[in-house]
Every structure is written in C-alpha cells, then in structure tokens.
Amino acid sequence: MSGAMYHFGEYELDTGRRRLSHDGQQVHIEPEALDLLCHLVEHHDRPVPTAELVGTVGRGRAVSDAAFAAWLRAARLAIGDSGTRQQSIRTVRGRGFQFVARMKAASTSVQASPTVRVTGAVSEADHEVIRFCRSVDGTRIAYAVTGEGPPLVKTANWLTHLDLDRTTPMWAHWFDGLTRGRQLIRYDERGCGLSAWDMGSFALDDLVADLDSVADAVGLDRFPLLGVSQGGAVAVAYAALRPERVSRLVLTSAYARGQLIRAGSDDERDAAEVDLNIARVGWRSQDSSFLRYVASQFLADATPAEWDAFAAYQRQTTSAANGLRFLEEFARIDVSGIAHQVTCPTLIVHCRDDARIPVSQALELAMLIPDSRLVLLESRNHLFTADDPAWPTFLSHLDNFLAE
Template identity: 75%
Template structure:
C-alpha cells in the first residue's frame, strides 16, 4: 500500500488503512468492494484488466463473476457512482475498468483516528494473523475491551465484513459489552488462508496462544459449537466456561437413523451443493431459509451474496461435506467446565433434539430453549435480547 490518501470530490480514500469517508464521515463498505476501489484508484493512470482485478480480489483463488459484479456495483454506489453514469469508475470494453475522476493524493496519516459517530466498545478492533501448527495462516480479531470471550469460527465468516453485515452486526454489539471478543476466520474462508489442507482444532489453539490467553470462556455457534465441545473436551485446563447456541453434536448425515432421514439429509446436501455450483437463487434461497427462517426473500438473497464473498465455491462445498459428518458425541462427556446450551425451539436448520442430546452428554450443563424459528438469532428476533441476558448472567457467574 502506498500510505497515501486519495481525495476526489467529497470523498477520501485511505488506501493503507482501507478506509473510505465522505465529508469526513467514515463509510461502511465491504472489504471486497473497498479493495477493488483501492486498486482502481491506485492504478488510475491506466485501464485495469478484469483478469487483473479478479486475481487481486481472489488472493490466488478463483472469484466468480457474480461476486465480482457485486463488488463493482457496491464500489460504485459507495462513491455516488452507478453502472449507467460511470462518472468515476468507467467500464472500458473489452479491456477492463478505469478510475477516471480527478483526484489528488496526499501523504496519509495511518495513526489518525477515523472521524464519525461516537466510539463504542466494538469500535476498538484489531485484526491480526497467526500460523496454525501446519503453517496455515489464520486471521483473528480482538474487538472491545475487558475480560475475554473467545468465539469459534462457524459457517461462514469474514472478519472485515461481519461487523457491518446485518446478519452479524448485532452480535458484536452484544458480545462486546464489557468484554473483549476474540474471533477468527476458519481456514478456507474470510481473511484466513484459502488453501484447505485439513480441518483441525489447532487453529483455535493457535489463536488463543497468539492472543495471549491461558484460560478463557468459549462460545460456539452452529457447527462452531461442535468445535468448541471438542476443544473443551481435549483441553479442559484452558476452557473456563462453555456457551453453545444453535448447536449439534452430530452432523446431518451422522445423526440420520433411518433410510428416510438419510434420504432427507442427502437431498438437503444436494440442494446446497447445487446452489454453490450453479449460484441459482432458488437453491440458495432454500439454503438461506434454513438459517433465517423468518427473513424475507431479499434477506435470503443478501445472505447468499454474503456467503459468496467469504469463500470459493470449491471450499464452500468442502465445508458442507465436512460439517454434515461432524460427530463429537463420543467425547462430549469429557467436558468438565460449566456449560450453557441455548437453542431455538423451532430451529429450522438444527432440530431441538440435538440440544437435548448435548445437554444429556455434557455433565455440568444447563439447557435454555427460546421461542424462535431462526437458526441464527436476528437483530429483531425476540429471542436475541433473551439470549444475551442468559449469556451475560452465565459468564458473570464465572
């Protein structure tokens, strides 16, 4: 990065800090669109080939043209441009794209705090990188201030996008109240290395070590709960308290006990596979509806678009296969720390029977069922503030 701040009209783009502001107010723009904008502005003296942008955006992995189009549209809208007028970012067929707005580059000040609204605990965030035992690069973030809460990775995350994504933003506001949230992108997605060797618990341990944590409470959401259970069972000296929400001990294929359940699990997996391979909205909406049962079709589409930004189709398919075969039922009894299990009664993705199984398997556990159909609690879900209350009370006991 050049360390310069590029100014054009009402906008200022800090290429080093990846910050875009308008009239001194920092704008929330997803990282893919922001990186695309930075590259175009830095290369403003030439037409940038689409192939170059795709390679830059993918960091060595393939980026679909649908995702690229989303990023380009988002970048344009962020600076008051659009596909028709192209006053700032011009399409130059068949060669590529060029940033054409008059701009001035001045030395940047990396230490300057962004201007804007009031600073909250969640604004205190640092993204860092560490190496897992096999050398895989893992991205992790420290958000907020206070005693730590470590959150395992789950389907699918992107450290730089999650805080402004409607599906996750309220989680950070709630989880960082009076504490520091430590989270990371699983290998294969987000800002972590996208080359998948094998899935391992070493990533969680590497993040905890890098963050300087000896003993800490651990939060697992969805398939991240199985990771949390396995880590707590194998490293009881490190986990002080365990919180599991929307959790399961056995993946969909593993817990199928009859031919009809196995057929249903295969159909569900095949629909998800078809969606990831074809990017067909009907398949993707079905998959999204299992996570956000009470959302609108537009919100399902937004969820699908977000997932495409977090990982490659090949990695997405591998995640699906791996998650369907997760099984920690044989080691859950080895969890010795106090455990809170919170689950929606009508979870459309993971049946409540899975929460009951975990509560039976983990000795020192308590189960709380909330009135909701959402696998992931949304900001306007009545279960969300109730979940936070139980979480705060439980962690406060420790």
C-alpha cells in the same frame, strides 16, 4: 502502519489499511489477491517477477500454480480487468506482471491503536483493529479484539467476515450484544472472511489449532468459549482437547454430529442428501430459489428479501468452492466421541423449533457433556435475529452464566 492512497480510474486503493474501493464503495476481495494487488501497485515502476509475488503473498509458504493463478485472476476481476483485458495488470512475457494503469498517489499513515492488558487480553481503544496470526500449518487467520472487561472467545463459524459483521443485519446485533461489558475475541474460519481462502487441510485438528493460534496471539491463558451453529462442534472439541484453557462453554444452535453422520434411517439419509444437494446446486448456480431455501433454514421467520440479503452475504464471505467444502465437511463432523471429556460448566441454548438443527441435537449435547445445563427458547430461527424475542433472553442467560 504506513502506506499510500492510490487513485486509478474509479478505484481507490489504500495500501496501509489494505482496502480497495470503487466509487466510494468497498470492494471485497480475497486477502491474498489484495496483497498481490498492493504489491503490484506499490512497485508499478517495473515488472514484478512471479517468484517475488509468490514469496510476498505466500510469506514463504509453498504456493501452487493454481493458487497463484486464482489470486491473480481475483485481483484482476476486482479492478475490472481479465486475462485478455489487461488495462491495469499486464502480463510481461518472461518478466512477470506490471501494474500499468494511470494513477495518482498520496501518502497516508495509520497510527497503531493503543493496546492495554485487561484480564490477560488485548483491548483496542474506541474502534476495532483486525489482526492476523498463523496457524501451525502456516494458514493465515484473521482475528479481532473489541470491548473491555472479561474476555469471551467466539469460535469461528462459516458465514463470517470480520470487516462486514459489525454492520450486516445478520450479525450486527450479535456484535453489540456480545461486547456489552466484556471483551470479545472473534476470528474468521480458514477459507472464510479475511482469513486465507486457500485453506489446504480442513480437519478438526486444524480448526482446533486455529483457535489455539488466536488465543496465543491475544495472550489468553484461560477463557470462556462460545460456539454458534457449526462453530459449536469446534468449541466442544476444543474444550475436550484443551481443558486447561476453557473455563466455561456456551453452545447455541449447536450439534455434536453433522447431518449425514446423525442420519439413523434411510429416510433421514435421503433427506440429508437432498438438503446437501439443494445447497450444492445453489452455491454452484447461484440460483435464488435454491439459495432462498438454504437461507430459510437459518432465518425461518425472515422475509424473502432478507433471505436474498443472506444469500448475497454468503457470497461475500467465501468462494463457491469453499462454500461447498464447508457444507460437506460439517455434514460429516462428529465430536460425540469426545464430548464427555468436557469438564468445564456448559450452557446449551437451543430454539425448540430450529429449522436447521433439530432440538434433538441440543438434547444429545446435554446428555454427552457431564456438567451441562440446557435452556430451550421459543423460536424457529437457527440464528437469532435482532427482533427475535428469544434474542434478549439468550443474552440474559449468557450474562448470568458467565457471571457465576
């Protein structure tokens, strides 16, 4: 992939690697907004018509005026511009938009990394390459393949960002542990990370189709599947609806029914609504006290500083509007009616004192899925931390199960 390195002010834009930096630090920007910025910079010698930008960034899909305006605003904000402060991206009335900042350009190239076919999948040599595919409705899905050996596909879940997960303390040990002796295929959920943030429909069928598109893009016919947290419900649905593709299923910190669906009494329904409202207020206001409450449910044994880091990471993975939609949609998800259709061997791992998803949900999954086994670990964390004693135990159970 070829491109150029553009320097303007304190910013650096690598159009080949699709990377924007400010004073040497990467600026995280919605993929469509970054594509828009790259196109404007590469065609800085002229005003670029709106229709051309929509066609380039949307790749032939129908794009609403609101979506385009959001991409433009995000691109401007990422480089210190705004609709009124147009020092870099200027609106040219009747003609479109033009990048007008003074800059220097240097050519660069990125060689495509070699790929080899291993057990039906693609392996990247030495480093990870992020790729993109399209789901059946045209939504862009970002995925990555790392490591060598038998494949393991991890369903997407909220709070991932392929470009950040290898280094963020919340996920780095997951990445290292899951790629040990195998090939890990992971992807960002629609509306999250490097996948399209303008996600359109968000039904269970869409999430199943997204996983199909990733498996097809990688070249997998049959594979083991790992579902973590709310990704577990998607993994159950996929294994039930695509039995020919899933050889083994691993679920951890998972559930079949969302919090609002499984509430069986007025008290439980009130508690579910309070929990959801606290998360809503936190996302809308970005108030640290509310966000810490949400973080404490995911990482019960973490420090307040770690909760704040967790909240900051949330803001990098998706927009506030999408964050609210994820919360509400997964609170109402229900795969309990199809879980009995899962025919592959299934390992269910759950922490006895999970502060986010009660252990009763693991018991329900074990009763619903015919060929399943349940392992309960001693921990309060919803997501295993690197220093959690339950973490190496989980990896050991995972390795043994997949090796059978």
